[in-house]
Amino acid sequence: MAEPLTLDAPAPRRCLDWLPFVLPGMLLSTWLLLTGTGHLPEYVLPSPGRAVLTAVDFVWGRWQLNAYSGTFLGHAAASLQRVALGFALAAVVGVPCGLLTGCSQWTRRLLDPTVHAVRAVPGIGWLPIAMVWFGVGTRTTVFLIALAAFFPIYVNAALGARSVRPLWVRAAKMLGASRRDLFFTVTLPAGLTATADGLRLGLGVSWAYLVLGELTGVPDGLGAVMMDARMNGQVEIILVTMLAIAVVGRLSDLLLLALFRRVLPPQPR
Template sequence: MQTASERLRAAFFPNLRWVLTKIERIAVPLLLVAVWEAFSRSGALPQALLPPPSAVLHALGDWMFGIDGSAQDYSGTWLRNALASTMRVAAGFAIAAALGIVLGTAIGWSRAIEATVEPTLQMLRPIPPVSWIPLAIIWFGIADRPAIFLVFLGAFFPVLMNTIHGVKAIDRNLIRAGAMMGASERQLLTDIVVPAALPSIFAGLRIAVGSAWMLTVTAEMVAVKSGVGYVLWDSYYFLRYDMVIAAMVSIGLLGFLSDYGIKLLMARVLRWQRTTVRRGA
């Protein structure tokens, strides 16, 4: 039978561990924000060039909720711009993921397809996606389509390369065992190859969604007249560096949420990894 002190420890220490875990996660960001605030207010640089976090938070709040109109034309328009950017990321990322997984599986599985297709893809892969901007504008005009095209280019190759790696790294004994059980080539692909390659595929998807956000912001600076990237670039022209940093924070937040969504999906699909993969201490 537990004593009073044992019951107290059992009730208190799990909560203490939870609190310490939360503190560990926010300690570094809070320290960086405090140093930034102190440096900005020290006068080493004009606050117009390096706004303190408090000013950035105020600009972001007005951009989101239209508090006092300090964000001027963009007051209260954050949700509209965030949705526009998210739509472009989602469209380009979905096309890149579908094509990258299908083509990567085919290249990793078939030597004939690898010999035919991969050399061309490897020639295209080193070309920076931003170098396609002039052609994208010529082909698609000033609208959503050039941004979606650039997002696709940025997200496609991480998915493709990780899928190829995942397929090629499969234990051949699994494939031999499936073949000995009478599985057809299609069944080998759907029941053994693709499931075994999923950890690598999800790694590619997480890299790709980060690239997708970088490319959509780049496209919005040049080829689109809406979205978070457009607000960032327009604010730069009007020397509103608090809005520039607020847009940067927004991009980071949206990218984090996108990655977190993929992590949740990965945890659901790859439940078996919880007992086979080492976690941090």
């Protein structure tokens, strides 16, 4: 019997795609070459081997290579706590405000101009005044995260609520929906996809502002380790913390995505 004709996508390739690995491979070889031949001293760029050892030691503390040995979990926990708190604040305020702005002219006129005026000040520009208000430390960091993450969350939630088709609104009203029903049964689910995108962006921004907040002098946290290591001349620790932030940030993003997959309808439009 002949093979049935299908218009499906071609079967997934069995062998690994090598192309994405070319650039990292080249970078790594350059790194090895530069440090191995002694062109760059260790205090500017440590060798890859040393970086890996430091990373392992930073997490497990096997070899007691430096003062940061085995402290990863403590610092990561401190950072995560700040991100979680700041991001939660931003989401709790940003999602309802954004959705209301998107579906009600009145809220839009009330909120939108002010929000966008405040948004014109770059997040970093809030650092000095935050230090005056909240002092150096965790509260400033959480404030900066909440403020910076609020904007993408708000803007995208508003976009989601505005993407509601007028026909859905008519259909819901015709089936007996009150204004309140309309918000919870149409605006909210229809705007959920865009809101979820906003939350992801907000989480990314949270990690950026975490580092900014922690650079200013908190005793713990991944950003604090970075700054501390710079003063102690531990370049490899700076690199390892950068990597750690990337990994933890990506993990939190994946966690959020997994959460959305449970909540969002399987057939988004």
